[in-house]
Amino acid sequence: MTGTIYDAPLFPGYNFNEFCLSGETPIVKNASYDWWINRPNGMNGWIINLTIDGTGQIWDDENTFLVNKGDLVVFPDSVPHLFGRNEKSSKWTHRWIYFHPLPQWIPMLDFSNSVNGVYIIRIKDNNIFQKINELFGEAIYLSYTHESNSLLTNLFLNIIEEILIRVQLIDTQNHKTLGISITDTDIIKTLQWLSLNYQKELSVTDIADAMDIGSQVLCKKFKEQMQIPLMRWINNHRLNMAAKLLLITKSPIKEIASQVGYTDNLYFSKLFKKKYGLSPKLYRDIH
Structure with a gap:
């Protein structure tokens, strides 16, 4: 974060x-x-x-979608941008934050609904919208401050992290897998907890204890809602996160394996190849 920020970022x-x-x-x-x-x-x-406020438009082709008050759009790095005021609306006001993700944020940047590489999360609860809007306001205030030091930068990063966590919770509640809405509160809480703890060494008992629910009940509910066993879901999630890290970081494969929860690099490579048909190294090289 630098010193005084004028309105230059608003111009093409x-x-x-x-x-x-x-x-x-x-x-x-x-x-x-x-x-x-x-x-x-x-x-x-x-x-x-x-x-x-107002209505914006993302894309102008078959991928077009509109955004209204409470809609949050996430543009990953290197994904094309094309957006503006929708012609049927007299205005469009949006707040934005540009950032480079910290490594621990990567799991929180995986959302369920995307169009042409752009994520869309619709915030339906007005109280939640107001809270997230306030956080954006705090970030904007910090961007316009005349000071620049490590404390302010850390505060800015903390605000971004809180926004991402809150948006992940919204996305989890809105999420649908295989056409089945995730409505069980125990499973919603479990998914929220796993999104922050999946990289740890976990057993079903560990997760059940954290959720204050019996292991058998948790496994039964999870499979009914997600149509996949709990531990298999965790492995799939870890491998998905590893695939993302391989593409957006230059970290050694052994380090990535550790970051997503695998202490045995050979075992990680075996699972990765089984899922993606390529070794982690070839996957990174080809993509």
């Missing part, structure tokens, strides 16, 4: 070379900022975008 062609930055873009028809943002190659970092 701005070079986002800060580690993290945030702002608010108030678009009114035929007025300032009423243009489309087109970044065919995406950006070097991630952007989360929260609509607080």
Whole structure:
């Protein structure tokens, strides 16, 4: 985060070379900022975008979708950007945060609903929307401060992390797997807990104790809701996270295996190849 931030980031062609930055873009028809943002190659970092008023539009082809108050859009790095005010709306105001993810955030950047590589999370509860909007406001305030030091940067990062955790909780509650809505509160809580603890050495008993529920009951409920056994889901989730880390980091494979919960690198490589048909090294090289 740097010193004074003027409105340059709101203009096309701005070079986002800060580690993290945030702002608010108030678009009114035929007025300032009423243009489309087109970044065919995406950006070097991630952007989360929260609509607080009016209607915006993402894409202008068969992938088009609209965003209204309470809708949050996540643009991963290198994913193309094309968005602007929807022509049927007189305005579109959105708040945004640009950032480079910390390693521990990677599991929280995997959402269930995406269109053409862009994630969309719809916040239906107004109280939750207000809280997330307040967090965006705090991030914007920090971006405009004249000071720049490690304490403010850490505070900014803490705000981003809280937003990601809250959005993950929303996404888990909205999530549907294989056409079945996850409605059991024990399983929702379990998924939330696993999203933060999957990399630890876990047994069914460990998870059941954390959820304060019997092991057999937990396994039965989990399979009914997710249509997959609990421990198999954890292994799949770990391997999915490993695949992401292989593509977005340059960390050694042994280190990635450890980060997602595997202490035996050979065992990790065997499971990875079974799931993806390639060794971790070949998977990284090909992609």
